[in-house]
Amino acid sequence: MKLPSLDYTCPATLAEAIAALADHNGDAKVIAGGQSLMPMLAFRLAAPKLLVDIGRLPGLDRIDISEDGIDLGALVTWRMIERDARLAQAHPLLAAAIAHVAHYQVRNRGTIGGSLAHADPAAEMPGVAVTCDAVLTIAGANGVRIVPAAGFFRGGLETVLAPDELIVSVRLPSWRRGRRWGFAEFARRRGDFALAGVASYYHLDAQGEICDAHAGVIGAADRPLRLKEVECVLNGQRPSVELIRQAADVARSAIAPPDDIHAEGAYRRELVGVLLERVLAKAGDIDMSEAA
Numbered sequence: 001m002k003l004p005s006l007d008y009t010c011p012a013t014l015a016e017a018i019a020a021l022a023d024h025n026g027d028a029k030v031i032a033g034g035q036s037l038m039p040m041l042a043f044r045l046a047a048p049k050l051l052v053d054i055g056r057l058p059g060l061d062r063i064d065i066s067e068d069g070i071d072l073g074a075l076v077t078w079r080m081i082e083r084d085a086r087l088a089q090a091h092p093l094l095a096a097a098i099a100h101v102a103h104y105q106v107r108n109r110g111t112i113g114g115s116l117a118h119a120d121p122a123a124e125m126p127g128v129a130v131t132c133d134a135v136l137t138i139a140g141a142n143g144v145r146i147v148p149a150a151g152f153f154r155g156g157l158e159t160v161l162a163p164d165e166l167i168v169s170v171r172l173p174s175w176r177r178g179r180r181w182g183f184a185e186f187a188r189r190r191g192d193f194a195l196a197g198v199a200s201y202y203h204l205d206a207q208g209e210i211c212d213a214h215a216g217v218i219g220a221a222d223r224p225l226r227l228k229e230v231e232c233v234l235n236g237q238r239p240s241v242e243l244i245r246q247a248a249d250v251a252r253s254a255i256a257p258p259d260d261i262h263a264e265g266a267y268r269r270e271l272v273g274v275l276l277e278r279v280l281a282k283a284g285d286i287d288m289s290e291a292a
């Protein structure tokens with residue numbers, strides 16, 4: 001299908017981009033990589049009067065890694081993350097998760113800012129952001145605000161972004177040495193959106209007990225979720241086959257995925273349990289076949 005008729009602007013500064021959004025009062029849309037927006041325009045799922053192309057805004061494609069955290073500009077693409085060997089070291093969970101995003105063509109153009117703003121419930125980057133306590137820097141006509149990823153997603157394709165706001169960057173807290181972690185997802189074809197995916201990490205204290213457990217899931221609700229119930233079960237325990245089975249059961253009970261054209265909710269619930277078992281087995285280096 002052809003795109004609807006619309007105007008286009010390619011501002012040179014952040015202030016100009018915000019002014020263009022504010023002037024159109026909800027009738028303008030940011031375009032970054034266009035990998036989600038262009039199909040939405042073609043299918044008439046979005047009908048803005050103006051596209052504000054942020055592709056030339058300076059500084060939005062930076063990747064800064066420091067002891068304080070990892071700052072990723074909104075225009076950082078999947079390919080840039082994948083090609084940055086420092087990031088694989090600095091945040092192995094991020095690198096592992098985004099390796100599942102789409103195909104080369106999409107990965108060359110798709111951006112993390114676009115992914116967060118698009119807020120697909122099965123997208124990897126929102127899941128990583130929520131699981132890892134990321135914070136987003138958002139700029140708009142009223143200034144800049146910092147929003148935790150946990151409060152950014154409001155539902156399927158819905159966020160707290162106001163019409164005149166755009167994501168400038170996302171910060172992931174630094175990855176502490178010695179973390180045990182895993183990421184797993186299942187998609188029917190390589191590069192498709194996942195039916196569900198699970199991320200988790202934790203530390204072992206001096207007694208060999210789990211502390212600071214984080215667990216998150218994508219594809220199980222209208223937004224990425226933290227599995228706090230699972231984290232409670234893990235914290236203070238030693239990794240074991242029994243603990244992993246218990247955590248997986250808790251995960252199954254904690255979610256209520258809806259039926260959709262891709263899978264029934266019951267299937268996704270079971271899938272999340274299986275994926276969490278795999279993730280925790282990998283994190284703890286545990287052979288699940290050891291079970292009695």
Ligand SMILES: Cc1cc2nc3c(=O)[nH]c(=O)nc-3n(C[C@H](O)[C@H](O)[C@H](O)COP(=O)(O)OP(=O)(O)OC[C@H]3O[C@@H](n4cnc5c(N)ncnc54)[C@H](O)[C@@H]3O)c2cc1C
Pocket residue numbers: 029030031032033034035036037038054074100101102103106109110111112113114115116117118122123124125161165166167168191192193194
């Ligand atoms: C065939 C195919 C397969 C895919 N598979 C996956 C997958 O497996 N996993 C996955 O996560 N994604 C997948 N995607 C989506 C892809 O990752 C998109 O690139 C990404 O979701 C959006 O990034 P973009 O830069 O292309 O955003 P755009 O398409 O340009 O924009 C998407 C939305 O975000 C808004 N937006 C963009 N940037 C900003 C910003 N900085 N601030 C505020 N709003 C902004 C736009 O207004 C629009 O509403 C797939 C896409 C395709 C076409």
